[in-house]
Amino acid sequence: SDQRKVNEKSKNEQLNEFRTEDHGKKMTTNQGLRVSEDEFSLKAGERGPTLMEDFHFREKMTHFDHERIPERVVHARGYAAHGEFELYESMKEYTRAKFLQEPGSKTPVFVRFSTVAGSKGSGELARDVRGFATKFYTEEGNYDLVGNNMPVFFIQDAIKFPDLVHAVKPEPHNGIPQAASAHDTFWDFVANNQESAHMIMWHMSDRAIPRSFRMMEGFGVHTFRFVNEQGKAYFVKFHWKPTLGVHSTVWDEAQKINGKNPDFHRADLYESIEKGDYPEFELGVQIIDEADEFNFDFDILDPTKIWPEEDVPVKIIGKMTLNRNVDNVFAETEQVAFHPGNVVPGIDFTNDPLLQGRLFSYTDTQLIRLGGPNFHELPINRPVCPFHNNQRDGYGRQTINRGQVSYHNNSLANNTPETSSAEEGGYVHYQEKVDGRKIQARSESFKDHFSQAILFWNSMTDAEKDHIIQAFSFELGKVSNQSVQQQVVNMFANVNLAMAQEVAGNIGVEQPQQASKIANEITKTSPALSQENTRKK
Ligand code: HEM
Numbered sequence: 001s002d003q004r005k006v007n008e009k010s011k012n013e014q015l016n017e018f019r020t021e022d023h024g025k026k027m028t029t030n031q032g033l034r035v036s037e038d039e040f041s042l043k044a045g046e047r048g049p050t051l052m053e054d055f056h057f058r059e060k061m062t063h064f065d066h067e068r069i070p071e072r073v074v075h076a077r078g079y080a081a082h083g084e085f086e087l088y089e090s091m092k093e094y095t096r097a098k099f100l101q102e103p104g105s106k107t108p109v110f111v112r113f114s115t116v117a118g119s120k121g122s123g124e125l126a127r128d129v130r131g132f133a134t135k136f137y138t139e140e141g142n143y144d145l146v147g148n149n150m151p152v153f154f155i156q157d158a159i160k161f162p163d164l165v166h167a168v169k170p171e172p173h174n175g176i177p178q179a180a181s182a183h184d185t186f187w188d189f190v191a192n193n194q195e196s197a198h199m200i201m202w203h204m205s206d207r208a209i210p211r212s213f214r215m216m217e218g219f220g221v222h223t224f225r226f227v228n229e230q231g232k233a234y235f236v237k238f239h240w241k242p243t244l245g246v247h248s249t250v251w252d253e254a255q256k257i258n259g260k261n262p263d264f265h266r267a268d269l270y271e272s273i274e275k276g277d278y279p280e281f282e283l284g285v286q287i288i289d290e291a292d293e294f295n296f297d298f299d300i301l302d303p304t305k306i307w308p309e310e311d312v313p314v315k316i317i318g319k320m321t322l323n324r325n326v327d328n329v330f331a332e333t334e335q336v337a338f339h340p341g342n343v344v345p346g347i348d349f350t351n352d353p354l355l356q357g358r359l360f361s362y363t364d365t366q367l368i369r370l371g372g373p374n375f376h377e378l379p380i381n382r383p384v385c386p387f388h389n390n391q392r393d394g395y396g397r398q399t400i401n402r403g404q405v406s407y408h409n410n411s412l413a414n415n416t417p418e419t420s421s422a423e424e425g426g427y428v429h430y431q432e433k434v435d436g437r438k439i440q441a442r443s444e445s446f447k448d449h450f451s452q453a454i455l456f457w458n459s460m461t462d463a464e465k466d467h468i469i470q471a472f473s474f475e476l477g478k479v480s481n482q483s484v485q486q487q488v489v490n491m492f493a494n495v496n497l498a499m500a501q502e503v504a505g506n507i508g509v510e511q512p513q514q515a516s517k518i519a520n521e522i523t524k525t526s527p528a529l530s531q532e533n534t535r536k537k
Helices: 002-016 055-065 158-168 183-190 194-205 250-260 264-275 329-336 355-368 451-458 461-479 482-492 497-507 517-525
Strands: 079-085 106-115 129-139 142-147 224-227 234-242 282-291 315-325
Touching: 002 055, 002 106, 002 194, 079 264, 079 329, 106 315, 142 234, 158 355, 183 194, 183 355, 183 482, 194 451, 194 482, 250 461, 461 482, 461 497, 482 497
Parallel strands: none
Antiparallel strands: 079 106, 079 315, 106 129, 129 142, 224 234, 234 282, 282 315
């Protein structure tokens, strides 16, 4: 626990080594040379041309010319804050992750909230999914929980992610719309990739226009794995629950706010932290024993499905408090690099095909976004524990590795990995038995795209249902291709016929006359979802 105390402060202390105060300081070049003139460049005579020799001019201009880095390919617009996570209850029974062992222990965190589709300068009240990414700086290394404010996703397999994003981003021939899903290609994607049905119901609901980052839930979405000290594994899903409850805007309000103050969400977060009114989120887990893996009528590795909370209750295990704004948005918020593959001993992956693909994508994109393989050295990305290995060199390398040896095995440096025994603290991949043929198909239940979309609709209040119908009508109303509009209302007749008919009436396409058989059966036999995460508080 001494180590723990160190960690409570150490991220802030570590950042302090990199902070610099320019206020009241004499200006120098980057070489430390005192500057005497910063308004007039050096010229050949009073009315002559500027001279190449003016090193201060050249340095200032060159640095400026290189100030921009690529924005994130998705989640470009975001806002972040520091904080801490405090554990309520030991998770020892389920995981050996150190930061989840001792009640009362605290771990520094950095959280970035984002919209998905819009570019870095887009408005924050767009109808969109919100990113909710948390970096835990644990004494065993960084653990990233890179989630969203909705518990499911549009697609089931990572291979479709570039397609999804191409469909939602501005259309390539005219660059319109800048930040909205109300356009032909997005809805054409939806109608032709019907595993999106459940996510689209969330997307058309009030969850997609949150009142504040402080009033959103967060979800890890995927099924992850906990592994305890004895090597026993459990399936786990992660939830963040805001202590202020979940609140949304209504669409008319959202549009006005976006026009008047496109920075509404970041300003709300920044100001509440400045005032000491700290945003808080409780961490919950749903846990399924390995023995129960196949005891559900859906595949628990399907990221378009939730685990109903009546069947698998959410256990609240700790609380995160965001208590400090960043000093510099570029250095921290923009340069932070989250990655669902950053795990600690006791947390592991499953074969969710969406998660598996994400494990490749994040480092790959960060290599270009952050300019090479050394972005782990950026202050915001450094773990609070030491890091040592034989990786060397690369653009912008800051670490000065001493000594003769940068290879393994060796007899000269004695810098070996931990033994593979878990007691020594080294990460040991869970030895899941994998046995099968190489195929591209998934379980049969991955083909059921509508059951949970129907449960979601059935769990809505009348006002929420109205909002969903209005959202569909607004979004589809902006679609110029009538065949796409028709395909979408036909698709959502499988969720609720009356809803689809009303939308069809509102946008002037043919009303679908019947829902598919499966949809009717489920509506008849399934009770409405009573779980909290599909209801407004
Ligand atoms: C950001 C890929 C699905 C949450 C990103 C980025 C990429 C990416 C390339 C930009 C990262 C950066 O520049 O640092 C993918 C792929 C997915 C996928 C390939 C599916 C195959 C998801 C899902 C979630 C999610 C399911 C939620 C559970 C996020 C968040 C960010 C992000 C929150 C922003 C992180 C930040 O604030 O810096 N994703 N993503 N993504 N993704 Fe995903």
